[in-house]
Amino acid sequence: MSAVLVIEQVLNGLQAGVMLFLMAAGLTLIFGVMGLINLAHGSLYMVGAFAAAAVSAATGSFLLGLVSALAAAALAGAVVEMLVIRRLYASDHLDQVLATFALILIFSEGTRWLYGSFPLYLDIPAWLSGPTRLPGGILYPTYRLALIAVGLVVALGLWVLIERTRLGIRIRAGENDREMIAALGVDISRLYTLIFALGAALAGLAGALVGAIQSVQVGMGEPVLILAFVVIVIGGIGSIRGAFVGALLVGLTDTLGGIFLPELFKFFTDPATAQSVGASLASMSIYILMSLVLIWRPTGLFGARA
Amino acid sequence: MNKLVCAAAALALTVTVAEAATKVGMITTLSGGGAGLGIDVRDGFMLAIKQSGRDDIEVVIEDDQQKPDIAVQLSDKMIQSEKVDVLTGIIWSNLAMAVVPAATGQGVFYLSPNAGPSQLAGAGCSPLYFNVAWQNDNLHEAAGAWANQTGYQNSFILAPNYPAGKDALTGYKRMYEGGLAGELYTELGQTDYAAEIAQIRASGADSVFFFLPGGMGISFLKQYADSGVDLPVIGPAFSFDQGILQAVGAAALGVVNTSQWSKDIDNETNKAFVETFQAEYGRLPSLYASQGFDTANLLISALDKAEPADKEAFQAALEEADFSSTRGDFEFGPNHHPIQDIYAREVIQEGDVFTNKIIGVALEDHADAYAADCKM
Numbered sequence: 001m002s003a004v005l006v007i008e009q010v011l012n013g014l015q016a017g018v019m020l021f022l023m024a025a026g027l028t029l030i031f032g033v034m035g036l037i038n039l040a041h042g043s044l045y046m047v048g049a050f051a052a053a054a055v056s057a058a059t060g061s062f063l064l065g066l067v068s069a070l071a072a073a074a075l076a077g078a079v080v081e082m083l084v085i086r087r088l089y090a091s092d093h094l095d096q097v098l099a100t101f102a103l104i105l106i107f108s109e110g111t112r113w114l115y116g117s118f119p120l121y122l123d124i125p126a127w128l129s130g131p132t133r134l135p136g137g138i139l140y141p142t143y144r145l146a147l148i149a150v151g152l153v154v155a156l157g158l159w160v161l162i163e164r165t166r167l168g169i170r171i172r173a174g175e176n177d178r179e180m181i182a183a184l185g186v187d188i189s190r191l192y193t194l195i196f197a198l199g200a201a202l203a204g205l206a207g208a209l210v211g212a213i214q215s216v217q218v219g220m221g222e223p224v225l226i227l228a229f230v231v232i233v234i235g236g237i238g239s240i241r242g243a244f245v246g247a248l249l250v251g252l253t254d255t256l257g258g259i260f261l262p263e264l265f266k267f268f269t270d271p272a273t274a275q276s277v278g279a280s281l282a283s284m285s286i287y288i289l290m291s292l293v294l295i296w297r298p299t300g301l302f303g304a305r306a
Numbered sequence: 307m308n309k310l311v312c313a314a315a316a317l318a319l320t321v322t323v324a325e326a327a328t329k330v331g332m333i334t335t336l337s338g339g340g341a342g343l344g345i346d347v348r349d350g351f352m353l354a355i356k357q358s359g360r361d362d363i364e365v366v367i368e369d370d371q372q373k374p375d376i377a378v379q380l381s382d383k384m385i386q387s388e389k390v391d392v393l394t395g396i397i398w399s400n401l402a403m404a405v406v407p408a409a410t411g412q413g414v415f416y417l418s419p420n421a422g423p424s425q426l427a428g429a430g431c432s433p434l435y436f437n438v439a440w441q442n443d444n445l446h447e448a449a450g451a452w453a454n455q456t457g458y459q460n461s462f463i464l465a466p467n468y469p470a471g472k473d474a475l476t477g478y479k480r481m482y483e484g485g486l487a488g489e490l491y492t493e494l495g496q497t498d499y500a501a502e503i504a505q506i507r508a509s510g511a512d513s514v515f516f517f518l519p520g521g522m523g524i525s526f527l528k529q530y531a532d533s534g535v536d537l538p539v540i541g542p543a544f545s546f547d548q549g550i551l552q553a554v555g556a557a558a559l560g561v562v563n564t565s566q567w568s569k570d571i572d573n574e575t576n577k578a579f580v581e582t583f584q585a586e587y588g589r590l591p592s593l594y595a596s597q598g599f600d601t602a603n604l605l606i607s608a609l610d611k612a613e614p615a616d617k618e619a620f621q622a623a624l625e626e627a628d629f630s631s632t633r634g635d636f637e638f639g640p641n642h643h644p645i646q647d648i649y650a651r652e653v654i655q656e657g658d659v660f661t662n663k664i665i666g667v668a669l670e671d672h673a674d675a676y677a678a679d680c681k682m
Contacts, residue, residue: 005508012500105326109337119524119553124532131534139507141532144500213532214497215524215553220337223495255501275489279467283493 004138009259010252014252015144018151018253022206023224024231024243025158026199032238033174033195036085037093039100041228042221043107048073048204049211049220050111053122058159062125068207073204074197081196086189119217121206147209154202155244162240171195175238227254230286234293238305245301250286257285318423321473326682328609331384333377333405334395336369340520342549343397343594344369347419349587350396350598357582366390367458374404381405385414391614392417394601397594398424399442399470410434411671415614415624419601420594424473427643428676434617436624436642441674442470445542446477448564448648449515453540455668456562459484462511462537464502464553466518467491474517474542487511492518498643499526503533513537519544524553531557537678538562543662546653548592551660558653566648567596567633568664576632590661596632603629635671641680645673 027041081101088096123129124143131139143241162168170191173181182188207221214220228269231250235242262278269277293301314452332351332674335344348367349652355363366649370377392415396402402421404656409416410432419560422441426432453461463478463486465471471491479486490502504515514537523545530539543565551558569580569590579599583591591599608628612619627638639645648669651662 002346005504008441008504008507009501012498012504015500016498029521112337112341118549119342119521121553121555123528123555123557131532137533141500141529141534143532144544210497213525213529215521215528217521217524218341220521223497258501259505281489296372304574 004136005259007136007138007139009255011140011144011148013252013255014248015147015251016255017248018148018155018226019206019210020224020231020251021151021155021203021244021247022209023228023236024247025155025240026202027228027244028232028235028238028240029171029195030199031232033114033171033178034085034089034192036088037096037100038099038199038278039225040103041106041199042225042297044073044077044200045224046107046218046220047076047200048207049122049216050115050120051204052131052211053120053216054115056122057120062128063214065122066205069204069208069247070201073207076204077200078193078197080200081193086192089192093149102224112218115218117218119215122211122216123194127263143213150209151236154205158240163238167194184297227286232291232300234290236297236300236301239300239302242300242302251290253280253285253289256269257282261285328364329388329390330363330365330391330605331381331388331390331393331402332365332367332395332487333370333380333384333393333401334367335372335397336367338372340397342370343420343520344395345602346547346549346592346594347395347397347429347598350583350595350600351419351602352598353579353583353586353595354599354602354606356586358602360606360609367493367567368396370396370401372401377401377405378408380651381409384575385409385412390414392605394419394605397419400468402426406435407432409420411513413617415620417601417605417624419597422643422674423469424674424676427641427674428679429681429682431641431682433621433642433682435482436604437644438604439597439644440646440648441643441676443474443477443480444648444669444672445544445564445566446474446517447481447675448650448672449540450481452564452650452666452668453478453482453484453513455666456513456538458482458513458538458540458542460487460508460512461515462486462488462490462509462512462513464488464490464492464518465516466496466522468493468494469490469518471517478515478517481669482515492522496522497525500528500533502526503530503535505535507533507535511537514539516541517544520550524550527554527557527561540564543567543593543651545661546651547594547609548590548661551653553661555660556655557656561653562665563651563662564648564654564668565593565651565662566644566646567593568649568651568662570662570664571632571634571649573630573632573634575630576634577596579632590659600629600631600633600636603631608658638678639673641674641677643674643677645671648672 019208048069052065052069055068132142231246235246261282265274265278368380394417397420399421418437422437427441465474540562546563608623611623614620649664650666650668652665654663
């Protein structure tokens with residue numbers, strides 16, 4: 001196993017991690033601040049991807065596609081919050097799960113009704129396509145480097161927003177004691193809509209960015225949603241920093257586990273067994289990671305509340 | 307929505323053909339990620355029924371949502387309360403395994419327009435079960451044979467870790483004579499292949515064989531094209547059918563894939579099929595649509611000779627396969643699976659539509675490897 005392959009896989013893990021972070025950040029904000037389990041977060045990811053595909057097919061501009069993905073997902077998020085989610089804050093988690101699961105079905109079949117059952121085309125813009133040669137002779141896709149950069153910039157932006165702005169103060173306050181900030185005169189329902197739209201926009205951005213290298217199709221959000229839940233459980237519910245660290249941990253474990261576990265088992269058993277045992281363990285690796293973190297810290301790495 | 311449309315369509319059929327002599331139950335995937343395949347099979351099937359002009363065939367269509375338990379419920383309902391004579395439509399092998407043995411056990415004919423699991427071709431075959439598409443291994447075997455013809459010596463092969471994925475790699479290796487640079491099972495439904503592509507780059511392979519149906523294939527091809535690895539790629543038609551190609555775009559150009567059908571197979575039936583399908587539905591047909599079309603025509607040809615109620619006569623009529631297939635030559639082997647040519651196709655661009663063109667025959671008059679295990 002060469003150093004080049006290892007570095008390439010670390011980059012792959014990082015890239016998967018930062019994209020997961022975009023999903024998990026919104027999810028953890030919504031869960032942390034509003035106490036709401038939003039299963040439909042994956043649908044907002046899909047809305048972003050479809051909006052990007054439709055707009056960039058119509059205009060030929062990938063950047064316009066990205067902007068429209070942000071806008072469409074934020075809009076969908078805000079509308080859903082005002083029409084459905086708002087009625088669920090006082091209900092228990094089971095009602096929330098049922099209602100947001102219904103939203104998944106509505107979004108999926110609605111999208112199919114609008115765009116049909118066949119996957120849509122969304123491609124990397126020409127100026128980001130092809131590989132870049134990194135120091136050490138590593139060939140790595142330019143677009144994936146761009147994804148890492150975008151993910152890090154968004155993470156930094158979110159940190160500034162939460163820690164350094166007035167809105168951030170309100171969000172943190174809402175997390176700690178929602179009755180108190182409502183009593184202090186903050187318009188809590190507008191704050192909730194805003195947070196929901198922000199989370200939705202991040203999911204939509206992730207969907208559009210990832211859609212360009214994967215397939216834009218109905219149901220694309222659900223597998224990512226499961227991973228995003230793992231991330232926020234590891235990171236600690238409600239914590240943006242936790243979501244960031246958790247996402248990178250999950251991305252790296254998932255990618256590197258698939259490569260190194262089979263190699264590791266080759267020291268003990270014959271190659272065929274090592275391959276199959278290693279591969280099955282690798283697909284479990286993030287859940288094993290999650291259990292270990294929960295044993296060590298039941299509230300997650302940066303979680304404040306149980 | 308789809309369910310509604312189908313229900314309406316089924317209702318309309320029921321109304322217009324009150325005295326239908328033959329009742330056909332179609333269980334297929336019309337919602338969720340795999341809906342494109344079921345919709346193509348349904349549309350191909352219904353096109354043939356419409357063209358036949360027969361008003362004595364009633365088709366009841368239901369959506370299985372790609373879930374085995376739903377498929378079983380639907381087949382129970384169709385057999386017991388709808389009293390269908392013939393079942394058809396299932397796309398996925400795991401659903402077929404859940405439905406077909408029980409259906410044939412209750413004396414209902416099953417015509418498979420797609421799934422062809424090895425169990426149903428070998429020891430689990432049934433006189434009432436006919437596969438009009440292929441046995442699952444066939445297209446992969448053809449890819450292996452084509453790799454030999456092209457002179458590949460060191461393939462890297464990958465497929466998802468589920469029964470059909472294992473059949474795929476087994477099928478490729480059954481025919482392929484060169485060495486293997488690597489063999490990988492990926493997760494079913496995986497969308498990011500960066501780790502696998504890095505391994506392909508490091509492996510020193512001279513070619514890549516992959517079986518990644520649906521969205522998995524789209525993701526893999528786009529990422530592969532962008533990675534700078536430029537080894538030739540070969541795969542079965544499932545990742546290159548008409549529905550998917552437009553989403554892959556230029557990344558698929560030049561890729562060789564194997565199929566028992568192509569829109570440029572030169573015969574009258576196929577030409578008419580491609581033209582009328584396009585006129586009826588406003589899109590090019592896929593191999594799934596051709597399979598649905600052939601299945602319906604097989605059924606009609608048998609109905610011309612016998613009634614399903616007379617099981618032996620109807621089985622004999624189906625065995626004759628006396629219909630003109632979009633594939634040209636078509637006949638059944640002793641286990642009721644096709645013996646047919648399998649072509650190598652290359653992805654090309656016609657105007658702004660991506661499609662396939664035949665570049666050669668990979669396997670001629672090919673039967674499956676399990677026929678010997680079938681005792682009817």
